[in-house]
Amino acid sequence: MIRIVIALSLLVGALDFRYYRRRMRSRRRGVRVPFIVFAAATDLLPLIAGGLFGLLPDNSTATVAAAMWLFYVYLLTVLPRLAFYFFQHFGLARTGAAAAGLTAVLLVWGAVYARTSYAVNEVEVRSERLPEGFDGLRIVHFSDLHIGTLVHPEREMKRLVRTVDALRPDLVVFTGDLVNIRYTELDSAAMRILSQLRAPLGVVSNIGNHDTGVYVKDTLALPVEVNTDSLVARQRRMGWRLPDNETEYLVRGGDTITLSGISFDPAFRRERHDRNVGMNIGATYEGVSRTPYNITLSHLPQLWDRIRELGYGDLTLSGHVHAMQIKARIGKWRFSPARLFYKRWSGRYDEEGSTLYINDGIGYVGFPMRLGAYPEITVITLRR
Numbered sequence: 051m052i053r054i055v056i057a058l059s060l061l062v063g064a065l066d067f068r069y070y071r072r073r074m075r076s077r078r079r080g081v082r083v084p085f086i087v088f089a090a091a092t093d094l095l096p097l098i099a100g101g102l103f104g105l106l107p108d109n110s111t112a113t114v115a116a117a118m119w120l121f122y123v124y125l126l127t128v129l130p131r132l133a134f135y136f137f138q139h140f141g142l143a144r145t146g147a148a149a150a151g152l153t154a155v156l157l158v159w160g161a162v163y164a165r166t167s168y169a170v171n172e173v174e175v176r177s178e179r180l181p182e183g184f185d186g187l188r189i190v191h192f193s194d195l196h197i198g199t200l201v202h203p204e205r206e207m208k209r210l211v212r213t214v215d216a217l218r219p220d221l222v223v224f225t226g227d228l229v230n231i232r233y234t235e236l237d238s239a240a241m242r243i244l245s246q247l248r249a250p251l252g253v254v255s256n257i258g259n260h261d262t263g264v265y266v267k268d269t270l271a272l273p274v275e276v277n278t279d280s281l282v283a284r285q286r287r288m289g290w291r292l293p294d295n296e297t298e299y300l301v302r303g304g305d306t307i308t309l310s311g312i313s314f315d316p317a318f319r320r321e322r323h324d325r326n327v328g329m330n331i332g333a334t335y336e337g338v339s340r341t342p343y344n345i346t347l348s349h350l351p352q353l354w355d356r357i358r359e360l361g362y363g364d365l366t367l368s369g370h371v372h373a374m375q376i377k378a379r380i381g382k383w384r385f386s387p388a389r390l391f392y393k394r395w396s397g398r399y400d401e402e403g404s405t406l407y408i409n410d411g412i413g414y415v416g417f418p419m420r421l422g423a424y425p426e427i428t429v430i431t432l433r434r
Contacts, residue, residue, distance in 0.1 A: 055096045055121075062128050063093045065135045092127040095120065108268040109231050111198040118199055122161060122417040130154045160419040166206060168213055168412075169424035173398060175405050176433045177364055179343045183303025184432055190219035190249070191428040193349075193369025194411030196260065197240055198230035201418060207243045210412060210427075214247055217429055221251040221300070224290075225369040225409060226258025226314065226349030231265050232272060233281035245288035251300055253290045257282070257313035258349035258370060260415075264319045274316055293347070295331070297338045310334050310362065312348040322370075325393050327352045335362055351394050354406045365405050365432070371395045372411045373423035386423065396423070 066089040074085050099120045106113060130150035137146030192214070200206050214222060229235040236244075247253050263269070263277025282292055291298070293311030300307050312334050314322075321327045327350055334346075340361040348357065349370050357363035373396040374388040388395035399406040410426040 052100070055100075058128065059093050059096060062131060063089075065132070066093060069135060069138070088127075092124060095124045095127075106267075108271070109265055111231060111235060114231055115199055118414075118416065118418055122157075122419060125417060125419075126154060126157050129157065156421060157419065160421040161417075164420045164422075164424060165201075165414060165418060166209075167420075167424050168209075168427055169410075170213065170217070170427050170429065173407060173428060173430045174433055175365055175407075175430055177343065177403070177405075178434065179364055179403075180432055180434050181303075181305035181307065181343060182434065183305030184300075184307055184343070185434045187302065187432040188218065188220045189345075189367075189430040189432070190214050190217050190222050191225065191367050191407065191409050191430055192222075192412055192426070193225040193409040194227040194258070194372060194413055195224070196227055196230045196411075196413030196415055198232075198235040199413055199415060199418065204239055204243060206412075207240060211243060211246050213427055217427070219249045219429070220302075222247050222249045222253040223345075223347055223367055224253070224255045225347050225367050226256040227260040227369065227411070227413070228255065228258070228285070229281060230260055230413075230415065232263060233261075233277050233284065236281060236284050241284060241288050244290075247290075251302070253288075254309060254311070254347065255285050255290045255292045256311050256347040256349050257292065257294065259314045259316075259319065259322050262314055262316045264316045278316075295334045297335060297344075299342075307343040307345065308338055308362075310338070310344060310346040312346065312350075312353060312357075314349050322350065323391055325352060325391070326355075329353060329356075331356060332360065335360055338362070351392070351406060351408045354394065354399075354404075358402065358404050363404055363406075365407070365430070367430075368406065368408045369411050371408060372414070375414055375417070375420045375423050377410075377422035379422065 074082055103113060103117055130153040133149040133153045134146040137149055197203055261281055263274040266272050285292055294313050297308050297310040300309050312331050315329050318327055318329050331353060343364050344362045346357050346363040346366045348366055348368050351368035354366050357366055371388050371392055373386045377386040386395060396408050396410055409428050410423050412425045
């Protein structure tokens with residue numbers, strides 16, 4: 051992400067300089083100076099802010115939220131300029147101005163409306179391996195809440211709970227990144243709200259990379275292990291179950307299936323966005339028969355190939371990607387910046403009788419905005 055921001059800043063800076071030389075240099079001082087100040091301030095904003103935040107001893111929740119909004123302001127000032135410069139290059143200045151205005155409107159719409167406009171997606175997954183007792187099982191899947199970056203956390207979580215409850219799930223699963231930086235984001239108010247999630251087969255949670263404390267700078271004050279253990283303990287106090295690299299058994303109608311949870315390994319922090327992540331996941335299935343139908347919760351969708359190689363994951367549920375909070379769809383064609391980095395990045399994938407579903411998440415990181423990649427709640431119905 052840092053490399054992308056630096057490249058974007060250099061690109062926009064070069065285009066600003068080009069526009070200044072061609073269009074602004076001959077203008078009067080009262081026009082030239084404000085342009086120079088505005089362009090320089092906005093082009094350098096992420097670099098200056100990044101340097102200042104880098105000097106802070108720790109990443110507090112307030113600091114990260116401030117950085118997120120500063121980056122949004124940066125996008126709001128830079129992306130419309132890029133749209134204008136593109137059309138202006140072809141002599142279409144008026145079209146460029148209109149494109150710049152439309153870009154700004156979309157960015158504001160994404161932050162004000164789309165950011166909290168839930169999409170409830172219904173998915174049916176069929177498998178001959180599913181036992182009769184689980185035919186018709188309704189799983190409600192959500193992911194990536196990132197409590198610390200929610201603008202109105204209590205309001206947004208209450209709405210989430212109401213929405214999930216109205217879907218009448220048999221099982222609720224959450225696939226990681228409950229918090230953004232540290233376990234204290236799951237405070238007493240958040241615990242009280244989220245503990246209201248109910249389902250006959252319970253609420254099962256997964257540990258994501260943001261849950262492990264790897265983004266805490268002052269690890270002397272809050273060691274990674276203490277952060278993770280504290281977050282797990284608070285979730286269990288809410289009544290949630292967390293299979294931590296282990297497998298549990300679900301019983302319904304006299305039949306049994308297995309439910310496995312793969313926790314993110316902090317040692318693989320730098321690989322979290324790679325197309326392939328070399329985590330050793332064998333312990334999760336140790337002593338577990340391959341005969342029963344298996345549901346695996348894995349925050350990282352990149353582990354799906356390895357899960358299937360081991361003979362599990364009839365259904366694998368993941369999050370992590372958020373579709374990078376930007377997604378366009380035309381018919382069956384989909385595009386997101388995420389597809390440049392991930393082999394599988396949003397929605398449903400079927401291969402060799404197994405299904406992977408990547409939920410686009412509820413919260414947001416980097417910038418408080420979603421375009422096309424609406425916060426998602428998935429209802430998965432299992433069928434024989």
